[in-house]
Amino acid sequence: MTLPATRPLPARSKPAALSRRILLQGRYETLTMLRNGEQLILAIVLPLLALVALAVTPLLDGLGASRINIATPGVLALCAMSTAFTGQGIATGFDRRYGVLRFLSTTPLGKAGLIAGKVLAVLAVLVLQAVVVAVIALFMGWQPPLTGILLGIPLLALGAVAFTALGLLVAGTVRPEATLAITNLLWILFGALGGIVLPPTRLPDAVSAVVHFLPSGALGEAMRDALVHGQFNLLSVVVLLGWSFVASAAAIRWFKWS
Template sequence: MSESSETSLLQHSSRFPAGTFTPAPKRATPAKMLAAQGKMESLLFLRHGEQQLLSIIIPLAALIALAKFDIVPGETSLSKTFPFALATAAMSAGFTGQAISLAFDRRYGALKRTGASGVPAWTIIFGKVIAVIAVTIVQIIILGITALLLGWSAPVGGVLFGTITLFVGVSSFTALGMLMGGTLSSELVLALANLIWIVLSGLAAWAVFSENVNADGWLSIIPSVALSQGMVEAFNGELPWLQLAILVGWLIITGFAANKLFQFSSSR
């Protein structure tokens, strides 16, 4: 080896400390794993056309149509239309979207493979929760700006109460979606999730826009009705204690059931 080559090697070796290129594999911190998983789940959720249709486009179309056209009997002012649109969006993102996504992830072994990579089960679950929260924030921005442009307004306290009610509702529907998507086959979930979403949305619309429905009646036990009516009361400046209690009850029951029955793989 020439003297110039030896000099060059010495210069390069002195530039990098000993051990710079020695492999040092280690597990990422829980915070980094959760951030990475949440980012991945959020991007997958937002890039999925069907999820955008259910979670953003349909609620947005419902908001504009109900505010501008005489579609349903009864009062359809923005004080009812906007809360209903937000409730529909929450059902779409938390329940339908998560149920279908989870069911097909289980069917194709995506959850099992992710778990085999060293990612804890709780990271996978909370990553999906972060995705729902991210989508909910996008929904609030888009629907909120649209409602403001249409002339909607609410007191500051009402906005605060409405935000609290919305996120409690999102949590309840996410737990329900994880229960369905984490236990049933993908074919059954695909059919049931969309059918249940239609039924829940219809019941919520009937409860909100019909003047003959008591906000504190038995119909409020249904989560979509509780969320929709609770959102209306919240934006009017009243904290909907009954509806919040019902939603928390659904969250506890379905969350407990999902924790006990959830399966990370599916045979079908």
């Protein structure tokens, strides 16, 4: 009696390539973020309120450029922090609670793939944020240099990578309630005293000396140097690269699926 020949598994039953897994996860994360009303408030409404507030108050007077020219780079940086750190961190923390991440841990995606997919989602939403903020700022008189725009795009992407890694590090290592508290508290502290919206010269002396080495201060200064003066801030880029590498490595090492 002869046994039937074993048929090879069809190609579609094999795991997809890692790049496709990451793209699919990024698409899922993007749609989830855009359908969440709270995320949209954090991503769009609050940055626009900050833009208008800085443009109509004298907080940025005396810095050598118009209020809107100084305010817009910082608000764009705030968009990156809002979506990548606070929004993504909170969403991931509660995904852990409800078992979504436990389900993903049974797939070939892996921790590195999950982080890469979330970074893609943050970048996709950040494009939408940047377009909305830039259009409003242009109507308010914003006049960025062309070289600054070319520098600002990769800087904003680098900032999103750094803050996504930090958000996932928090969300993957502490309880969801603690993630909610930590990310919201740091959003307030970074926004008010972290050099992301207000330049270091507008902060207390004790704070201005260290904000350059925070991810918020580094991104804020890099964006202002690019979009106000058309200059490349090497120190800020090195700081952001350092935060990106350390936070990503730590998140991959200590991230817990449940």
